[in-house]
Amino acid sequence: MTSPSIVWFRDDLRLADHPALRAALDRGEPVIGLYVLDEESDGIRPLGGAARWWIHHSLAALADDLREHGSTLVLRRGRAGDVVRSVIEDAGAGAIFWNRRYGGAERTIDADLKDGLREGGVEVRSFAANVLFEPWTVTTGSGTPFSVFTPFWNAARHLPAPREPLPKPREIPGVRSAPAGDALEDWELLPTAPDWAGGLRERWVPGEHAARARLRTFLDDDLGTYDAARDEPSAGATSLLSPRLRWGELSPHTVWHAGVETGGGTGAGATSASRFLSELGWREFAWHTLYHFPDLATKNWRKGFDAFPWPQLDPDHLVAWEKGETGIPLVDAGMRELWHTGYMHNRVRMVTASFLTKNLLIDWRLGEQWFWDTLVDADGASNAFNWQWVAGSGADAAPYFRIFNPERQAERFDPKGLYIGQWAPDSAEREPIVDLRATRAAALEAYEAVKRAR
Known part of the structure; x- marks a missing residue:
């Protein structure tokens, strides 16, 4: 009798460079994808309107991609701790894997789940996937977090280089009958009365396939002039990758190594690539600061x-x-x-x-x-x-x-x-x-x- 593995997707809505998914495949059992819309757990901030629009379409794209690879995505809404336990029981799962989160409330949820599930005999493992460097690895000489970007980034650059991204799996074996889940439409994430999302539909196509296409276009067409034109709002020189990174349709490791490879050499192209990669560093600095100061959205850091x-x-x-x-x-x-x-x-x-x-x-x-x-x-x-x-x-x-x-x-x-x-x-x-x-x-x-x- 099989004991399926569950991959709990969060802000990593992709199949490529997904360490939790890779671990589930290496376990050798069928894989079930899970996404939990949690707006009830203590400290979890409900998504804004534009984010809800994006995630609806990104989840639809992820579900299609999993289906094409042989697996399925189960959607459920509620307190993450309760939902995850319920899905594990419904599926008879023997393991669950996820990529780490760094907000205070999210870390508490994940830690509680790890402890409880392991006591119940479920294999639980988490992985580094959504930042280049774990927040506890970049500290001052006295072991405290950095408060200024330049020394933070200098210290990070002296660590071992970010790992190479993992390839997208060719096949993801699924179960014959997955646990029941919600219909995405029932979550009512899209605006209807009124429908204010026309401009979003004109500008964006969420999902991993579109994200990878955008990365390629930026590297081929715009990276060389990024340093010179990035501050001009009409120039179209920015990467437009921020929502792709926010929802994890691309991993920072994928973007990092693609930027290094494309911008190698000397001259303006290398300068632009270095500047672009430092923007990934600024994103890292933000996440590291949140890790050490979880009340960043409500309290003055100073x-x-x-x-x-x-x-x-x-x-x-x-x-x-x-x-x-x-x-x-x-x-x-x-x-x-x-x-x-x-x-x-x-x-x-x-x-x-x-x-x-x-x-x-x-x-x-x-x-x-x-x-x-x-x-x-x-x-x-x-x-x-x-x-x-x-x-x-x-x-x-x-x-x-x-x-x-x-x-x-x-x-x-x-x-x-x-x-x-x-x-x-x-x-x-x-x-x-x-x-x-x-x-x-x-x-x-x-x-x-x-x-x-x-």
């Missing part, structure tokens, strides 16, 4: 920033920012791109975040929540980490006096107005909701409270 005197919220200003109706063209263009596509160019993300926190003096947590709901690539680490970086409250944060001037940013990075013309051609006709110079001065004055609190 405790002294608790003294920042956020004024009473002006809800009209917040709504104007969310809708892209501030009268500041680059800010409005970015916010409208975000609403339409579920994505925003990274340079513009910094500008819009700076405008919210330093010109409108609105708490970074409200901006982080909006991005969480509207970005297809918002994850538990990078979203909060980058918001805190811009606000000045986070690790390796921008100095408190660094306030992005959106007008100068537009002159420098969108000099022909192509990006603004695409997304917010009417913005210049609006009266700005605040004076940039006056609000900059107010922000600097407010930051004096943080300096005094040190």
Whole structure:
């Protein structure tokens, strides 16, 4: 009698370079894929609207891929600990494998499951798959986590190189009768009343096949000019891989080695490749910071920033920012791109975040929540980490006096107005909701409270 292996998919919706899947295949028993939509366990943050749209389509693609390879994907909703135990019992499974997660609540769930299932005689193993370096392996000489990116990345680069990615399996033997699961449509992840996802459908095709095609296109067409053009929002020079990495349709190991191989040599191409790989390093830094500071989305990483005197919220200003109706063209263009596509160019993300926190003096947590709901690539680490970086409250944060001037940013990075013309051609006709110079001065004055609190 067989005792199937379960592969618990989480933020790793792929078949290639999937160590948990490889371990299940090596065990030699039939394999059942499992995905749990957990919005009930303590500390688990429910997905935002754009993320729900993405994961619906990525799960559909994964289910098709597993089916084509001979296995199946079981979908269930509920508290992960309860669901996993139930599926193991229903399947008569003898083993379960997963790739590790690094958020505080997720680690607690996984650790409790490991202990309980092993006591019951179930084989449980977890694997490193979704970061290049495990968070406990990159520390200062005194064993503490890094707080500044450059020494963090220098230390990481002195570790053994990230492992080579595992190939996609040719076949995944399944069971004759899999445990019952939910229909994906019953989860109602897609917007219907109203259906606001038209722009997302125009921009994205979720799933591993599309992710690998996008990686190849970027490496062939754009990597060579990445360093020179990455800050220009109209240039189309960025990789657009962030949602692929967020949902694990590509592993960071796959992207890393593809970048190293394509960008080998000297000259501009090598410089661009090095810069691109350092962006993977910034993603690593975010995840390592979350591992050591699980409250990254709700609490200031710099405790002294608790003294920042956020004024009473002006809800009209917040709504104007969310809708892209501030009268500041680059800010409005970015916010409208975000609403339409579920994505925003990274340079513009910094500008819009700076405008919210330093010109409108609105708490970074409200901006982080909006991005969480509207970005297809918002994850538990990078979203909060980058918001805190811009606000000045986070690790390796921008100095408190660094306030992005959106007008100068537009002159420098969108000099022909192509990006603004695409997304917010009417913005210049609006009266700005605040004076940039006056609000900059107010922000600097407010930051004096943080300096005094040190």
